[in-house]
Amino acid sequence: MKFLKWFGWGMLWVILLPFMFVGIALVAVFGIPVFFVELAVMIFHFFKGETCFPMYEEDKKAMEILQKALDAKRASEMGTPIQNPQPQNVYVQQNYFVQPPQQNQPQLPPQMSMQNQQFPPQNPYQPPYIPQNQQSIQQPVQQPIEIAPVEEEPPLVAPAAPKKPALMEFPSEERKENER
Amino acid sequence: MNLVLLLSEADRRSLIIGLVILVILLLFVGLFGGLCHYIFERQADRAEGFIDNVVRAHVVNTPKELRKFGFKKNNRALFRDSLWPFLVALIALTTWIIENLATANWGTNIFEDFGDLFFGWDWNADGVIVSFFGLPLIAAFPPVNHYPEFHLEHLCHYIECFLFIVAIAWYAYVCQGYIARHVRIDSLSRSIFKSSLKDYKAREDMDVHVTPDKPLPPGE
Secondary structure: OHHHHHHHHHHHHHHHHHHHHHHHHHHHHHHHHHHHHHHHHHHHHHHOOOOOOOOOHHHHHHHHHHHHHHHHHHHHHHOOOOOOOOOOOOOOOOOOOOOOOOOOOOOOOOHHHHOOOOOOOOOOOOOOOOOOOOOOOOOOOOOOOOOOOOOOOOOOOOOOOOOOOOHHHOOOHHHHHHHO | OHHHHHOOHHHHHHHHHHHHHHHHHHHHHHHHHHHHHHHHHHHHHHHHHHHHHHHHOOOOOOHHHHHHHHHHHHHHHHHHHHHHHHHHHHHHHHHHHHHHHHHOOOOOOHHHHHHHHOOEEOOOOOOOEEEEOOEEEEOOOOOEEEOOOOOHHHHHHHHHHHHHHHHHHHHHHHHHHHHHHHHHHHHHHHHOOOOOOOOOOHHHHOOOOOOOOOOOOOOO
């Protein structure tokens, strides 16, 4: 069957080949001026400081439009615009150690801060249940504030002005000694 | 059947040989055509990449604009593809000029010297070409009149001919690609902007629910 297929192709291409050769010859002649024109354009762009084959205006417009569409699609997929990641303090306190209190040791933050974290446990060890009082850190008991009765303030009285020294009493004993 | 009986022994032999040669020739032409078809398809697919973005972004909206843009891109592709064959031809030409400046043999046919490297057959020998009902046919394999031989003084001609043939074949391949791309862009410019109502049903598209009290009007 392959023999017949190629035989048929041969019969077809015997008819088509002369047309194809004529077409190739025409394009070959057409390609020579095209080559030199494009070469001149390429050299012009090269000495202009651009790339040898800059993009056409239509391609630039298409790239801009497609880029905008892509950005819009990404934004719609994300829901919210991308924010810069903020630093987070992560306290991994899955391990439980019974350690006596020591002096000059930094105090660990409370374990309650791990309740909302989504990190997998690093250690399968389950700490024992520690009953907590109702007076926890999250729900501090608010003591009622007692308001003291307002006492009547005494009337404002200007303080007595300091007594100025009498000029006639000057010079003192020290000045007399200096004059001597 | 009578025609075969009328033929002489020599005519029968020539007929059989002619048919075998024809079949082999058609096979080779078929293989060559298959190769050309493969190149056509490959280059045509490449042309679709030229116009893909501008069509999807609706930068070009008419067949004329698309053909114009495709022509520009195709010309640039022709230039870029033909850089290498032109470079090879330039090397061959430079070699030929330098060689002729050195030897002052400007009138030598370099392609004739290149034939030293191949077999030669005597097609004018007796019994090779016979007349079959007025048509010349090959009746026997021609005798060899030239065997391959290497002449050192023709080395430059060998190199030049080889480079010229490579450049010509390469350039023909590039030109064929140009034709394939041009044909594909032209056909796409006609098809992708064509509006078709082939599968459109106007009555299905209407947002009206037809009730038995209000039947559709007749078609005619």
